[in-house]
Each structure stands twice: as structure tokens, then as C-alpha cells.
Amino acid sequence: MQIEDEISLDDDGDILDTVRFGFPRHCYARTDIFNEMDDLSFFRRFRLQENTVLRLVEQNHLLAFDNSLNNSVSPINQLVTCLQFYDFNVH
Incomplete structure (x- = not known):
């Protein structure tokens, strides 16, 4: 163990600040893929039109949160993230 590690472990003030x-x-800024892409690039990437994705979001009301605690993800970003996951063919 190096001296710097021992000094950092012995500093009770940092530990107490972390506990308190x-x-x-x-918090990272999320990119808004839905509004950044035009219709053609969106279709090439997700194989769905933007209108179809909007209809899916409107039909699935369970994606929405009642409040914005913990920087919750908007329903449209949840769906676009899901489509990106399907696009990568990961299981």
C-alpha cells in the first residue's frame, strides 16, 4: 500500500462528509435522438417512421412517470432506447 493511500484512508473528515x-x-445530459434526426435517417436507423413511434408512445401510458424525481427518462426516450437495443441485436 502506498503512502498516499494510507493518508487518504486516515482522513476522517472525508469519510464523515461522505456519510453525511x-x-x-x-447527471448527464441526454441526447434527444427523436428531435435531432430527420425522417429518413430515423427510418434508416430504427426501421420505423417517427409517426409510428409517436403512436406507440401515446398507446402505452404506463411509460410515463407522475413526477420527475431522480431525473426520470421521458417515455419517448425510453422507446427510442428500446429500439436502439433491438437494433444492436443484443440478447
């Missing part, structure tokens, strides 16, 4: 305030959260 928790670990820092990292």
Missing part, C-alpha cells in the same frame, strides 16, 4: 452528504451524483 452521500456520494456526489453525476
Whole structure:
């Protein structure tokens, strides 16, 4: 074990700050693929038209959250993420 590691383990102030305030959260800006792509590039990528995806979101009301706690993902981004997952052929 190096000296720097021992010093960092012995610093009780950092440990107490972590216990009191928790670990820092990292919030990343999500890209809005649905609005960034035009119709043709969206169709080439997901094999669905944008209108079809909008209808799917309207029909599935269970994707929506009542509040925005914990930076919840919007229903359209949930569906686009699912389509990306299917596009990669991962199982």
C-alpha cells in the first residue's frame, strides 16, 4: 500500500462528509435522438417512421412517470432506447 493511500484512508473528515452528504451524483445530459434526426435517417436507423413511434408512445401510458424525481427518462426516450437495443441485436 502506498503512502498516499494510507493518508487518504486516515482522513476522517472525508469519510464523515461522505456519510453525511452521500456520494456526489453525476447527471448527464441526454441526447434527444427523436428531435435531432430527420425522417429518413430515423427510418434508416430504427426501421420505423417517427409517426409510428409517436403512436406507440401515446398507446402505452404506463411509460410515463407522475413526477420527475431522480431525473426520470421521458417515455419517448425510453422507446427510442428500446429500439436502439433491438437494433444492436443484443440478447
